[in-house]
Each structure stands twice: as structure tokens, then as C-alpha cells.
Amino acid sequence: MDFNFSPEDEAFRAAFRAWLEQNLQYSTPAREPLADELEGDWDARVRWHRRLHQGGWMGIHWPREYGGRGATILQNVIYQDELERVGAALPFTGFGISLLGPTLIHWGNDEQKRRHLPKILAGEEFWCQGYSEPNSGSDLASLQTRAVEDGDYFVVNGAKIWTSAAQHADWIFLLVRTDPDAPKHKGISYLLVDMKTPGITVRPLVQMNGARGFNQVFFEDVRVPRKNLVGEKNQGWQVAITTLMFERASGHDRGLLKQVAELVDLARRVPRNGGRAWNDTSVRQRIAQLKAEGEAIRYTGYRQLTRQLKGLPPGAESSMLKLCATELALQIAVFGMELLGPYSQVEAGSPFALDTGKWSQRMLAARGPTIYTGTNQIQHNIIGERVLGLPKG
Ligand SMILES: Cc1cc2nc3c(=O)[nH]c(=O)nc-3n(C[C@H](O)[C@H](O)[C@H](O)COP(=O)(O)OP(=O)(O)OC[C@H]3O[C@@H](n4cnc5c(N)ncnc54)[C@H](O)[C@@H]3O)c2cc1C
Numbered sequence: 001m002d003f004n005f006s007p008e009d010e011a012f013r014a015a016f017r018a019w020l021e022q023n024l025q026y027s028t029p030a031r032e033p034l035a036d037e038l039e040g041d042w043d044a045r046v047r048w049h050r051r052l053h054q055g056g057w058m059g060i061h062w063p064r065e066y067g068g069r070g071a072t073i074l075q076n077v078i079y080q081d082e083l084e085r086v087g088a089a090l091p092f093t094g095f096g097i098s099l100l101g102p103t104l105i106h107w108g109n110d111e112q113k114r115r116h117l118p119k120i121l122a123g124e125e126f127w128c129q130g131y132s133e134p135n136s137g138s139d140l141a142s143l144q145t146r147a148v149e150d151g152d153y154f155v156v157n158g159a160k161i162w163t164s165a166a167q168h169a170d171w172i173f174l175l176v177r178t179d180p181d182a183p184k185h186k187g188i189s190y191l192l193v194d195m196k197t198p199g200i201t202v203r204p205l206v207q208m209n210g211a212r213g214f215n216q217v218f219f220e221d222v223r224v225p226r227k228n229l230v231g232e233k234n235q236g237w238q239v240a241i242t243t244l245m246f247e248r249a250s251g252h253d254r255g256l257l258k259q260v261a262e263l264v265d266l267a268r269r270v271p272r273n274g275g276r277a278w279n280d281t282s283v284r285q286r287i288a289q290l291k292a293e294g295e296a297i298r299y300t301g302y303r304q305l306t307r308q309l310k311g312l313p314p315g316a317e318s319s320m321l322k323l324c325a326t327e328l329a330l331q332i333a334v335f336g337m338e339l340l341g342p343y344s345q346v347e348a349g350s351p352f353a354l355d356t357g358k359w360s361q362r363m364l365a366a367r368g369p370t371i372y373t374g375t376n377q378i379q380h381n382i383i384g385e386r387v388l389g390l391p392k393g
Contacts, residue, residue: 001306005074012071013078019055020086026051027088042168045091049123052091059097059121066105066113067121073308080254094165096120096127100173103243107231112192116171128169130160130193130217131240137162138378140175141184141237145219147176147191154178154191154229156199156222162372166202166215169195173243179234190236192228199223209364247373248318252325253301256294259332259362263287263339266355270339277339290332297325316387323379326369333363 005013020027028041028048052058061076062068071079083090101120104113119125136143145158156176166172172193179187195202199222204212231239264287267278277283304317336359337344348357370376384390 001302003302005078009072009074009078012075013082016057016079016082019057020082020088023051023055024086024088027086028091042093045089045093046123046126048089048091049093053122058123059101062101062117062121063105066101066117073305077305084255084258092165093123094126094169095129095173096125099129099243099246100127102246103173103239104230106242107190107239111227112230116192125171126165126169128163128166128172128195128217129243130163130172130174132160132162134159134161138375140240141188143175143177143188145174145176146180147178147189147224149178149226149233150223152226153223154189154226156191156193156219156224158219160217160219162205162214163202163217164214166195166217167204167212171195172217173230175236175240178236182234185237187234188236188240189233190230190239191224192230193222193224197222197224207364207368209361211365213368244373248322252322252329252369252373253297256297256325256328256332257291259329260287260291260294263290263332263336266336266339266359270341270343270354272339283339286335290328290335293324293328293331297321297328300324316383319379319382319387322373323376323383326366326376330363330366330370333359333366337363 026048028045049058056069057079059067060069060071060079062070064070069075080090096116097120101117104116108116116125120127130145131140131143133143133145145156145160147154147156149155154176156174158176160172160174163172172195174191174193176189176191177187178189181187193200199220201218201220203216203218205214205216207213230236264278267283267287268276270277272280272283300317300321304315304321307313307315307317340354340359343352343354344360346353346357346360348361350357374382385392
């Protein structure tokens with residue numbers, strides 16, 4: 001493992017750092033997903049997205065011919081580090097930049113690329129992901145939403161669930177069943193659907209932290225032009241897997257050590273046994289344990305990065321990272337609640353809430369990442385079967 005950056009990478013860092021210094025006042029801060037902010041924040045995130053785009057700093061991993069910078073894996077890491085260093089968020093404006101754009105670059109035809117990629121990059125078109133259904137999550141290929149061909153159209157009927165940001169999205173990339181008689185992976189197609197098409201209903205699902213992060217989306221005789229089919233009919237599973245590969249590359253391990261540092265800060269402020277919690281050796285030991293795990297995850301992340309840089313296929317590290325990082329984030333949040341004692345029950349936004357109530361919000365929100373991009377139980381299966389070579393249960 002080589003911890004040094006090349007002169008080109010250092011120049012890249014300096015350029016982005018200089019741009020951030022000039023433009024930080026337009027950024028969306030990397031803050032806790034408090035319920036009301038999640039809704040009220042959308043316009044600010046769109047503005048930050050557009051600002052980054054104007055500066056040439058959006059979708060940096062996209063190839064240059066599609067408006068990106070063709071940034072290397074390491075430059076992507078530098079980009080994330082610099083945003084984190086100044087406390088700015090990479091705005092979440094749906095799944096266009098991270099998932100659909102890269103998938104279209106790989107699978108889309110020229111017209112689809114021309115129509116969508118520039119608008120995605122510029123923050124003029126936002127996308128949501130229509131994969132999960134009420135009975136198809138981990139076993140995604142069992143999905144039942146039907147699309148039947150009718151001349152130049154597909155007619156779609158069915159329902160998707162847990163669709164993040166559908167209330168803001170202009171478009172949805174949708175997995176549909178086009179051949180119900182074929183084996184389940186072979187009868188699926190991948191469609192691009194305009195959310196304004198008649199027959200689409202978006203119903204909010206409010207999460208346990210009070211935020212409206214995701215939705216149920218219903219399709220009733222929705223007519224989708226055939227030209228919106230990505231790849232071949234009935235071969236959408238391969239396209240879907242490409243999107244999932246981009247999704248799994250997302251960094252679950254980011255920000256953990258910062259959260260441990262925040263725990264230290266909290267322990268220094270809250271009372272325990274007549275003194276500060278930090279004076280209690282058992283508290284310091286717990287925090288030291290969390291810090292040690294955070295460091296182990298950091299180095300596992302570097303090992304994964306080294307594999308990527310050497311052009312090797314993903315190894316055991318990616319499943320381990322997803323599993324361990326999301327579990328650690330949950331443990332950190334739960335220990336924050338423990339330190340707060342009765343104050344942990346004070347609602348976010350209340351004048352009596354410590355740290356604006358972020359620990360309870362964090363604890364509630366930390367369950368999500370243990371479920372999406374392949375649940376942690378599924379990661380256990382992958383590690384057991386594919387990494388350790390254990391027999392299938
Ligand atoms: C915050 C959040 C945002 C999301 N956003 C989106 C989105 O935008 N678009 C979208 O399409 N989906 C989205 N999802 C849905 C997500 O992809 C699914 O929740 C996930 O795939 C799990 O599917 P499921 O909920 O149907 O659970 P199930 O697959 O029904 O699983 C239920 C339980 O059984 C366990 N289980 C299932 N199969 C196995 C097995 N073979 N071995 C061991 N245990 C097993 C699971 O681990 C889980 O604990 C989101 C989810 C969350 C939490």
C-alpha cells in the first residue's frame with residue numbers, strides 16, 4: 001500500500017480546494033438528516049449541485065466526453081476528503097449522477113445519452129430508482145411490475161416501494177417484467193419513465209425519524225415509449241446489475257472517525273456519577289473500542305482502494321466494509337444515546353435537546369444503511385459463501 005499522492009493528484013486537490021474556498025458559502029452543510037431539513041433542504045441542495053456543475057466539479061468520475069473530468073479513483077477519494085474537510089456535503093439530488101448516468105454511459109444508446117446526460121449533470125433533471133417492490137427486495141429478480149408491449153409503447157402496471165426522493169424526481173429508472181414465462185432473471189427490462197406520465201401516483205412513506213425520505217409509487221396503465229428501453233427487451237437484469245455495482249461502490253465507511261470524535265466531545269460535556277462522563281474509565285474504554293474499529297475500517301477501505309487501483313476485481317473487503325461500517329455507525333449512535341441518558345428522549349428541535357437532538361436522529365437513521373444496497377444479513381451470506389467458502393445453508 002502506497003500512502004503517497006502523485007504530483008497530478010496533489011494538483012487536483014489544490015484546484016478543488018481553491019474552488020471550494022471561493023464557493024463554500026453556497027454549499028449545503030454536511031449536517032444531520034433532521035426530519036424537517038430533509039424536506040426543506042431540497043432547493044438548497046439543487047443550488048449547490050448547480051454551483052458545483054458550473055465550476056466543473058459535478059460528476060467528476062464521468063468521462064470527459066460526457067461532461068465529467070474523467071477523475072481517477074484516487075481523485076474521487078481526494079474530492080470526498082476535501083468536501084468532508086470543509087464540512088460541505090456532496091448534495092443528494094437523487095440517483096442521476098451516481099447511478100443512472102454511469103449506467104447510461106455503459107448501456108444507453110446515443111439518443112438516450114444525448115437526451116439525459118447533460119441535464120443530469122447540470123442539475124436540470126432528477127432521477128429516482130424504481131427497483132424494490134413490496135415482495136421483492138433482497139430477491140429483486142422476483143419483481144412483478146408488468147410491462148406489456150403495445151405498438152411503440154410499453155404499458156406498465158404495478159407498484160414500487162421505498163423509492164427515495166420520488167417526490168422530487170422528474171424521471172424514474174424502472175425494472176419491469178416483460179416476460180412472465182421466462183426464468184425470473186431473464187424476463188426483466190429496464191425502462192426510463194417520465195414521472196409526469198399519466199397513471200403514476202406517488203404516495204409518501206414517513207420514516208421513524210419523521211422524515212419523508214421515500215415513497216410508494218403506483219403505475220396504472222402507464223404508457224412508456226419503446227425508445228425509453230435501455231438495452232434489449234428481457235435483458236434488463238444485466239443493466240440492473242451495472243446500476244447495482246455503482247451503488248455498492250458508495251462509501252459506507254466515510255465519516256465514522258469524525259463521529260467518534262463527536263462522541264468524545266459529548267462525553268466531556270454530559271454528567272455521569274457526579275462528574276463528566278469522560279472521567280468514567282468504562283466510557284473511555286467504550287469510545288476507544290469504537291475508535292479502534294473505525295481505524296480498522298479505515299485501513300480495510302485502503303486495502304479495497306489498493307485492489308481497485310491495481311485493477312483487481314472487488315474482494316472480500318467490499319462486503320466486510322459494508323457490514324462493519326454500517327454496524328459501527330449504529331453502535332456509535334446508540335452509545336451517543338446512552339451518554340445522553342434521559343436527554344436522549346428529548347425530540348430534535350426542542351430547546352432542551354442537546355446537540356439539536358442529532359444523536360436520536362442519527363440512531364434512527366443509522367438503521368437504513370444496514371438495509372439498503374444489500375442487507376447486512378445478505379452480506380453475511382456473501383462473506384460466508386463466496387469469501388470463506390462455507391457450504392450454502
Ligand atoms: C433508507 C432506504 C432507502 C431505500 N431507497 C430505495 C430506492 O430508492 N429504490 C429502491 O428500489 N429501493 C430502495 N430501498 C429498498 C431496499 O433496497 C430494500 O429495503 C432492500 O433491498 C431489502 O429488501 P426488503 O426491504 O424487501 O427486505 P427483504 O428482502 O424482505 O428482507 C427482510 C429481512 O429478511 C432478511 N433476508 C432476506 N433474504 C435473506 C437471505 N437470503 N438470507 C438471510 N436473510 C435474508 C433480510 O436481511 C431482512 O432482514 C431503500 C431502503 C432503505 C432502508
